[in-house]
Amino acid sequence: MRIVVDAMGSDRHPQPDVEGAVQAAREHGIEIVLVGRKDMVEPELANHDLSGLAISLVHASQVIEMKEHPAAAAKSKKDSSMVVGMRMLKQGQVDAFVSAGNSGGVLAVALLYLGRIKGVKRPALSTVFPTRDNLCFVLDVGANADCRPEYLLQFAMMGSVYAERVLGIADPRVAIVSNGEEEGKGNALVQQTYPLLKASGLNFVGNAEGKDIPTGLADVIVTDGFTGNVIAKLSEGVAGFMLDIIKEEIRSRPMATVGALLARSAFEEVRRRLDYREYGGAPLLGVDGTVIVAHGRSDSLAIKNAIRVAKHAVEQDTVNAIRHGITQSLAASSVE
Amino acid sequence: MRIVVDAMGSDRHPQPDVEGAVQAAREHGIEIVLVGRKDMVEPELANHDLSGLAISLVHASQVIEMKEHPAAAAKSKKDSSMVVGMRMLKQGQVDAFVSAGNSGGVLAVALLYLGRIKGVKRPALSTVFPTRDNLCFVLDVGANADCRPEYLLQFAMMGSVYAERVLGIADPRVAIVSNGEEEGKGNALVQQTYPLLKASGLNFVGNAEGKDIPTGLADVIVTDGFTGNVIAKLSEGVAGFMLDIIKEEIRSRPMATVGALLARSAFEEVRRRLDYREYGGAPLLGVDGTVIVAHGRSDSLAIKNAIRVAKHAVEQDTVNAIRHGITQSLAASSVE
Numbered sequence: 001m002r003i004v005v006d007a008m009g010s011d012r013h014p015q016p017d018v019e020g021a022v023q024a025a026r027e028h029g030i031e032i033v034l035v036g037r038k039d040m041v042e043p044e045l046a047n048h049d050l051s052g053l054a055i056s057l058v059h060a061s062q063v064i065e066m067k068e069h070p071a072a073a074a075k076s077k078k079d080s081s082m083v084v085g086m087r088m089l090k091q092g093q094v095d096a097f098v099s100a101g102n103s104g105g106v107l108a109v110a111l112l113y114l115g116r117i118k119g120v121k122r123p124a125l126s127t128v129f130p131t132r133d134n135l136c137f138v139l140d141v142g143a144n145a146d147c148r149p150e151y152l153l154q155f156a157m158m159g160s161v162y163a164e165r166v167l168g169i170a171d172p173r174v175a176i177v178s179n180g181e182e183e184g185k186g187n188a189l190v191q192q193t194y195p196l197l198k199a200s201g202l203n204f205v206g207n208a209e210g211k212d213i214p215t216g217l218a219d220v221i222v223t224d225g226f227t228g229n230v231i232a233k234l235s236e237g238v239a240g241f242m243l244d245i246i247k248e249e250i251r252s253r254p255m256a257t258v259g260a261l262l263a264r265s266a267f268e269e270v271r272r273r274l275d276y277r278e279y280g281g282a283p284l285l286g287v288d289g290t291v292i293v294a295h296g297r298s299d300s301l302a303i304k305n306a307i308r309v310a311k312h313a314v315e316q317d318t319v320n321a322i323r324h325g326i327t328q329s330l331a332a333s334s335v336e
Numbered sequence: 337m338r339i340v341v342d343a344m345g346s347d348r349h350p351q352p353d354v355e356g357a358v359q360a361a362r363e364h365g366i367e368i369v370l371v372g373r374k375d376m377v378e379p380e381l382a383n384h385d386l387s388g389l390a391i392s393l394v395h396a397s398q399v400i401e402m403k404e405h406p407a408a409a410a411k412s413k414k415d416s417s418m419v420v421g422m423r424m425l426k427q428g429q430v431d432a433f434v435s436a437g438n439s440g441g442v443l444a445v446a447l448l449y450l451g452r453i454k455g456v457k458r459p460a461l462s463t464v465f466p467t468r469d470n471l472c473f474v475l476d477v478g479a480n481a482d483c484r485p486e487y488l489l490q491f492a493m494m495g496s497v498y499a500e501r502v503l504g505i506a507d508p509r510v511a512i513v514s515n516g517e518e519e520g521k522g523n524a525l526v527q528q529t530y531p532l533l534k535a536s537g538l539n540f541v542g543n544a545e546g547k548d549i550p551t552g553l554a555d556v557i558v559t560d561g562f563t564g565n566v567i568a569k570l571s572e573g574v575a576g577f578m579l580d581i582i583k584e585e586i587r588s589r590p591m592a593t594v595g596a597l598l599a600r601s602a603f604e605e606v607r608r609r610l611d612y613r614e615y616g617g618a619p620l621l622g623v624d625g626t627v628i629v630a631h632g633r634s635d636s637l638a639i640k641n642a643i644r645v646a647k648h649a650v651e652q653d654t655v656n657a658i659r660h661g662i663t664q665s666l667a668a669s670s671v672e
Contacts, residue, residue, distance in 0.1 A: 250599060
């Protein structure tokens with residue numbers, strides 16, 4: 001298996017991107033193609049022992065930055081690491097594409113150079129959320145700020161396929177984010193989507209309120225990209241806020257040093273349980289190829305794990321499973 | 337000052353509602369009218385020493401339950417505690433209405449029996465959020481699942497008046513929830529509202545991403561009632577989840593007992609900082625009277641504080657300040 005890794009993706013590129021790729025090549029025996037500026041990536045590669053590893057470098061002179069307008073950058077920066085890498089995926093030279101760069105940029109480049117699976121109305125960005133005892137898969141977290149019911153229905157189907165195949169959850173429970181538990185609650189979009197999900201044949205368990213997301217009420221949670229983006233970023237914000245104020249309070253107490261010492265390993269474990277780096281990355285679903293987006297703050301562990309996720313998605317033939325699901329649902333709706 | 341308190345509001349009514357009312361009467365010298373079922377409220381009142389307190393009881397035979405459909409219940413249950421209390425406010429017999437009941441019910445009853453301030457398009461439910469160093473005021477958190485830009489503009493104005501007068505924040509910074517920091521980010525609603533807020537004369541500071549809410553980026557945060565509801569409930573869910581897993585980890589460690597003991601007072605302080613009971617309640621803004629909604633889980637402390645919030649809102653003449661603001665903005669827009 002060959003995976004192309006955007007060496008210019010993460011906030012601190014190319015160090016974590018290159019190191020994570022080297023580790024993935026070693027641990028998972030994957031063939032890696034790094035794509036990025038030769039003058040930056042080569043010195044980084046020189047820090048590693050590459051003996052026995054299948055790592056190559058393809059030069060790309062440009063970088064799509066975090067702050068850039070995604071669609072404009074995707075069009076204008078034809079020699080960016082994202083565009084060069086995505087074209088290799090399109091041409092079948094590699095099996096998957098991994099980037100920790102501007103997620104809107106990955107989306108725009110994928111739409112332009114890779115295209116959608118036939119029948120998919122909109123691709124969706126996703127994320128993996130830690131819950132009480134396991135995890136849940138949330139989409140869309142930002143690709144489509146305004147959605148239509150048909151999009152959400154497809155997100156549910158694609159999320160379900162991914163949760164089953166890659167996350168290993170049998171018959172995943174699907175919920176839709178709403179402002180109340182009961183059927184009938186929701187904005188117009190949710191109210192129109194509910195009956196479609198109910199009739200979809202998916203394991204639809206109904207509405208999920210905000211408070212239900214961390215409890216593990218569902219395995220796949222669908223929502224529009226605006227709400228999903230707020231959910232993903234708010235959860236991160238509240239979790240960080242909680243860790244900060246708890247530490248602050250422990251430190252301000254008598255015997256603070258002892259308390260802090262005792263609590264330290266607990267905090268480390270909590271951070272590990274919440275850590276996006278353990279999941280590595282999440283897929284851009286609905287495009288015609290395996291595309292994994294990692295967090296901009298990724299370190300080498302996160303990159304390595306994102307590459308592992310990509311490998312797993314390829315092995316499980318996720319893209320073709322989604323293609324099959326979409327074809328089936330299109331056939332079913334044309335029969336009606 | 338006379339405040340009517342729904343004795344049948346909280347999940348464990350009438351105990352916390354009555355006890356909180358008695359405490360508010362004693363501590364804040366407020367005249368209280370309890371409204372609810374005589375057979376339930378009288379025995380509860382008998383548990384308290386009422387000497388020197390101005391507490392009366394008005395019988396109402398019905399209760400709007402948490403699970404009821406708000407609009408239908410508001411119409412059909414004419415002798416419910418909410419309807420009877422709201423009518424007293426409408427008729428000027430009391431200065432404010434406080435309930436820990438079904439918030440949709442309070443909204444529906446207020447719309448039906450109290451009405452909106454002239455010019456207000458939609459009333460908004462609000463909540464007070466703890467932030468790093470202070471608090472922020474978020475609205476709408478559930479009254480209007482689907483919004484128009486004009487509604488959000490009015491929410492910003494009403495929230496600004498309330499934050500300044502009742503929360504004591506000078507020239508409050510106003511932000512709108514979005515899926516990106518930069519101007520131009522957002523769903524269609526946010527993109528259309530942004531220029532209205534920019535031109536509003538309010539202290540508009542731009543978009544707030546989910547992660548910015550707990551940091552105190554703004555004092556007043558406006559959003560549609562769907563997203564606001566998800567934000568309020570998700571924050572509560574994630575905060576509870578964090579406390580749970582941190583405690584779990586501390587308990588599972590060597591010297592767990594010592595660690596737990598040392599951490600206990602810190603956790604108590606964290607809980608206090610996050611505690612909705614300290615704020616007591618938040619207003620339903622835009623209706624023609626002072627209406628404070630408390631959390632369904634309220635205990636007597638939360639009820640007492642909700643009554644204190646009502647007193648403060650009345651003293652600060654919040655309703656007339658909003659009326660004045662709406663009249664001004666209508667005059668300004670008719671000049672254009």
